[in-house]
Amino acid sequence: MKKTDDEWRRELTPEQFYVLRKHGTEPPGSSALNAEKREGRFTCAGCGQPLFTAGTKFESGTGWPSFFRPLEGAVATTTDSSHFMTRTEVHCARCEGHLGHVFPDGPAPTGLRYCMNGVALKFEPGDDTQA
Numbered sequence: 613m614k615k616t617d618d619e620w621r622r623e624l625t626p627e628q629f630y631v632l633r634k635h636g637t638e639p640p641g642s643s644a645l646n647a648e649k650r651e652g653r654f655t656c657a658g659c660g661q662p663l664f665t666a667g668t669k670f671e672s673g674t675g676w677p678s679f680f681r682p683l684e685g686a687v688a689t690t691t692d693s694s695h696f697m698t699r700t701e702v703h704c705a706r707c708e709g710h711l712g713h714v715f716p717d718g719p720a721p722t723g724l725r726y727c728m729n730g731v732a733l734k735f736e737p738g739d740d741t742q743a
């Protein structure tokens with residue numbers, strides 16, 4: 613699933629384009645999804661692929677929606693050495709849109725914290741066991 617920047621720019625909002633296609637980061641606390649507590653699933657704002665179920669979301673206190681486990685095969689990671697830090701970058705396995713980073717300081721059972729940009733996600737309320 614390859615698209616040019618121009619194609620993405622037409623489909624995405626400027627904020628979505630900046631995060632998903634330019635590895636941007638939204639300001640902490642800016643996403644309404646921080647407070648999303650309903651059952652459902654979170655999908656990629658770029659391509660609609662299901663990424664996380666609501667049952668794996670937790671309150672990290674960072675101001676970004678955080679999850680301890682993605683859906684099987686939904687995301688991929690690369691090493692990001694920008695900003696003078698080595699972090700693990702998380703992107704959508706289908707459209708390669710940048711989602712955020714993963715850190716090894718999350719809760720059980722995985723011990724991982726998937727720190728996501730809310731603007732890169734869409735929420736679909738519903739029974740998340742179907743995801």
Ligand SMILES: [Zn+2]
Nearest residue numbers: 656659704707
């Ligand atoms: Zn995607």
